[in-house]
Amino acid sequence: MTIFIYLIIMISFVDTFSQLPIMSPFAQSLGATPFFIGVVVGMYSLTNMVGNIFSGFWIDKEGTRRVLLFGLVASGLVLFAYAFVNTVPQLLVARFLHGLSGGILVPAAFTFLANRGDGAKRGKTMALSGAAVGLAAVIGPAFGGIVTSKFGIEWVFIVIGSLMIVTAGVTRWLLPHTPAQLTEVKQAGQQNTTSFVGLLKVLPLLYAYIGSFSLMFAQGVLAYMLPLKVEALNYGSALSGMLFGVFGITAIFIFILPTNRLFDRFPHEYTMTVGMVIIGAALFLLSMVTGQTVMYGIMMLYGTGFAFIFPSINALIVQHTSAENRGKAFAVFYALFSLGVVVGSFVTGVFDLSADTSFVVGSAVLIVNSIVIWTLSLLALKRESLV
Structure with a gap:
């Protein structure tokens, strides 16, 4: 059952990552101006945030199974719709709907996994979910690029859309009904607040949210600027993909090897901030x-930091909800993931920064936010010792 949820997570992110190398050229082929190419690319992330928030209310009200089914079917249908897009406005509508369905x-998927996980091994469970995301990050862009060049861009959408619909059918048959209010033993540190503002007031959750925004801020900088730096150095575009x-691959190995036990051995906020410092460096x-x-070595270091942050954030959320x-x-x-990117x-x-300056800005955001989290956690420990 858990393995099937990992598969759903991987398919969901293959959907996202497969479009990275093809969406801008697709918009350009329809006659989009540089401005509208940016709108097309960004539309997914913007509506994805709306879908995320709506999904949260729906999951807590009716359980995860129905939301999973809707998200899979809706994403599959929207992907089929891409194959019939002929104009920029049609593409914008498709991206709008795709962001919503993916956000739902x-x-x-992650809530279902968290609700079924072993509390003593939540760090390892979330590390393995990170491996699923990492595999998608390796498979998705390659799949999108190869299928587009061999068969045409519409087949990327048709294949992944079909996979989504088939997965929905298996989900309906395989996954049990999950009522909104699950019976679980309340563990130390868990909070029952049901408002978004209330969640932000729970310090460990605030740490996780700062970490998630910081991680994806860095990812947005890296995705934008690393190819530009490689191009400026005249190394060829293939190097960007290899980096x-x-x-x-580095992150995947840390997720699946015995190193994933680290995430249950040390406090999650500590492993998260260590990862933030590593990525900042x-x-x-x-x-x-x-x-x-040297750039290969640095990207291995970056992958190590990512591997420390991702499961730690997820485990913090599970532990304190x-x-x-x-x-x-x-x-x-x-x-916040989408917002960070x-x-x-x-x-x-917007500030027309060079690649190197952008990396320094990203580093500063990671380091400063890691210091903020450490300071808040130390102040919280000091208050607890005075009680």
């Missing part, structure tokens, strides 16, 4: 180097 699907591949180093070999509010908690998490790429673009 992903929090449901991202090294980052993904990697971005800073990336701003200083020009050699290919209950079945009654976990859907909303994951919804906020993934909304948008803000990271927007800041570097």
Whole structure:
């Protein structure tokens, strides 16, 4: 059962990652101006945040199974619709709907996984979910690029849309009905607040949300600026793909090897902040180097930091929520995921920063936010010791 949820997570992210190398050229082929190409690319992330929030309410009200089914079917149908797009306005509508459906699907999958997980091994469980995302990050762009070049862009949408519909059918047959209010033993640290503002007032959840935004801010900077740096150094566009591949494969190995036990051995906020510092250091180093070999090493370092952050954030959310509010908690998490990517790429673009300057800005955001989390956690420990 748990393995099937990992499969749903991987398929969901293959859907997202497969479109990274093809969406801008697709919009351009329809006659989109550079401005509208940006709108087309960003539309998914913006409506994804709306879908995330809506999904959180729906999950906590009716359970995860129905939300999962809706998200899979809706995403599959929207993907089929892409194959019939002939104009830029039609593409914008498709991206709008796709962001909504994807935003509904992903929090449901992670909430279902969290509700079924072993509390003593939540870090390992979430590390394995990170491996599913990492595999998608490696498979998705390659699949999108290869299928487009061999058969045409419409077949990317048709194949993944068909996979979504088939997965929905298996989900309906395989997954049990999950009532909105699950019976679970309340563990220390779990909170039952059901409002979004209330969730933000729970310090460990606030740490997780700061971490998720920081991680994806850095990811937005990296996705935008690493290819530009590689191009400026005249290394060829293939190097960018290989560097991202090294980052993904490094993270996957840390997720699946015995190193994943680290996430249950140490407090999750500590492993998360260590990961933030590692990525901050990697971005800073990336701003200083020009050699290919060193860049590979830095991307391995970046992948290590990502592997520390992702499961730690998820485990913090599971640890400090209950079945009654976990859907909303994951919804906020993934909304901030999308927001981080948008803000990271927007800041570097609107201020016309160079690649190296952008890496320094990303590094500063990671380091400063890790210090904020450490300071807040130390103050909280001090208050508890005085009680």
